[in-house]
Amino acid sequence: MAVTSGVPRTGVETSRVIGRGQTSGGIDDVVNTPVLVGPQRTPTWWWIGISITGALLGLYLISIVRLVTVGVGIFGNNQPVSWAMPIINFVWWIGIGHAGTLISAALLLFRQPWRTSINRFAEAMTIFAVVVAGLYPILHLGRPWVFFWLLPYPNTHGLWPNFRSPLDWDLFAISTYASVSVLFWFIGLIPDLATLRDRATSRFQKLVYGVLALGWNGSGKAWQRYNRAYLLLAALSFPLVLSVHSTIAMDFAVSQVPGWNNTVMPPYFVAGAVFAGFAMVLILAVPLRKAFGLEKLITLRHLDNAAKLMLATGMIVVYGYGVELFYAWYSGVEFEVFMAYNRVLGADHGWAFWLLIACNLVAIQPLWFRSVRQNPLALFVISVLVSIGMWLERYVIIVVSLTKEFLPSSWGNYVPTFWDWALYAGTFGVFGTLFLIFIRLLPSIATTEMKELAHHDAHHGSDPYETIREAYYRGEVPA
């Protein structure tokens, strides 16, 4: 809180896309000052946060050492549940990442001006989530040090990877997604890095931000190419993000396991990813705007819109649950029917399904009300519940389907071990540490785009129906 202490907080909340009266210089100061202050002025909450995430990061590294020295036997995975926590957590994390790309790419293509203030930290969230997610399948391999066997490279074995396998599609999809996300993020950051270079006070900051800004000077021709490149990257990233989670869904859908072999999987997984991703955006945005005093840039409108998207994608996901059960019945396959029965009413894991319904269906229903959508605390709580719900969804799909497949003689149970949980807790350390370092050293809001938005807002307004909408919000009948 040190950065904003003493600043009066009354009347800062607004439901416009950007608070009234924002100037280029003002945006610069509010976003970049906390980034450029010296280490001795780092806020206390940051040190507390990084101590916690640093401890979890330590747990992550210890778990990896344990995994490499002992082997995957430290996990609870065994036949018949050979895919368990590592794959649940992989899908959970990569799903979270998808909202960042959708905000930065899809909303750009759809010309939604409200994306501007949340896209930068959402893209960072994407990258860090993909880092965490991408490590999981590698760690799960058993011999992580030969993961490159999945790549087509000239080798003395004279072998190629099996391109017909969805697991190899996954490798291509995730590595492409990770590299394109980093590129998109960095290209977006260049003008902001140039801003930091010009605001920097110390020689060291000038040098670091100056080199990273690559000598950007904002010339007219440079902006023309830059805008085109950014648009192209957005147009390429949008289908990419859909393909990534569809590919992950095909890891399941292409197999014959009851409950997995289902054509609804790709679209339903994509909707679930966006659902979980917007939940994480809200989990990060609510504290971030308070901590840095960004309420006039990340406004109630952003929270409201993110909540609406969360509600819409959440309802698509719930429809997916219904379709899965319908397919099980309509297929007439006894294994599918049993899977559905076991999932919903089974004595072992029925609790997981009903808890999932409570988190993903019941908990999001208050979002129909504007008063809830514009209440940061309520959104934070609902988003945490949604994150838990989406984790349970993958638990239900992966673990519950595998425990009881075809032959009753092969049925088994699954119990996560200490190291399963330790590695999962550690992933929060990796994500949190990277995110805290990001918000300390780089602007968490795209200042360049915000300046353009502020200028546009000052001259043309951000919303042609603003007066009507505000009267409506106040409960008055619009004129």
Place this chain on the structure above:
Amino acid sequence: MSAASIPAATLHGLIAEYDTPEQVLHAAEAARKAGYTKMDTYTPHPIEGLDDALDLKPTRLGFAVLAIGLIGAATGFGMQWYAGAEFYPLNIGGRPMNPWPNYIVITFEVTVLLSAFTAGLLMLARNGLPRLYHPVFNAPGFERATRDGYYLCVEAVDPRFDPAATHTFLEGTDPVRVEEVAR
């Protein structure tokens, strides 16, 4: 005005500073109408209409990205076809040796990977980046160009450039100030 403070041999141009995007837009239009061609604006954010005001040709970046994207698609598919159907054919349950639907995902990913990096890196290369030194950074107070300052620089290589006449012209476009920029 200090017309002779920088010798002509080391003069990059004259730069005018403005407070609003509209002013720099009008100044660029006026300069184009006055016959100047070697000029550029420096602004904190892109400005709509500047391409026309500066008479910039549309960028051809999209065509390069399309071409590389098609090469990526051919490479991605070709690699899988070669591995699966030519180099080491695998008979899996009597299915076709060249099951093209299985190859779509990787073909798509390779296409996107190559096109995205073409878009990003070619944009930087065509903009001459990374290039940490540029004469325009010599302009006094140029730090404003990433904050709230809008600049128009008429370069000395312009055939119509004349230190005194161009200075007078720029003064007439209502700038905050006009300065010489060393090369």
